[in-house]
Amino acid sequence: MEKIDDVDLKILRILQEDSKKTTREIANSLNLTPSPVYERIRQLEKKGYIRKYVALLDKKHLGIPITAICMVSLRYHDEGFIDKFDSQIKKLKEIQECYHMAGKVDFFLKINVASLDHYHEFVRAKLSKIHNIGVLESYFVLKEITSTTQYYF
Known part of the structure; x- marks a missing residue:
């Protein structure tokens, strides 16, 4: 660069x-x-330093105030299974962020929904339908302490 x-x-x-x-x-x-x-x-x-311009929206005003952090571990880890998981996750619009991790869990998902009932339905009807998920752990954000889109350099 x-x-x-x-x-x-x-x-x-x-x-x-x-x-x-x-x-x-x-x-x-x-x-x-x-x-x-x-x-x-x-x-x-x-040069790619600026990728795009966006508006940052308020999730509470949009009616999706619940943020869940979901840790996903796959059963099988070969490239084909990971690529398939990647493509299926990208189709789920409730998922705001997804990171492939090193460590105990394979993927870290940030999910925004309207309520705990909506999250339950999302997991039951969409997320759990993705083949090869071995373990799925959910955590719910009680309070957002800090959140930024800025990089410090």
């Missing part, structure tokens, strides 16, 4: 905090003119 300079890093930090800031606002905060800032942002996008 090509190295970027301190100005690019400052631009990335600003955009992480608020991606709706205009080029002019970013330029003003860096004591630069908008044109080079615009070009820097375009290059950061082109």
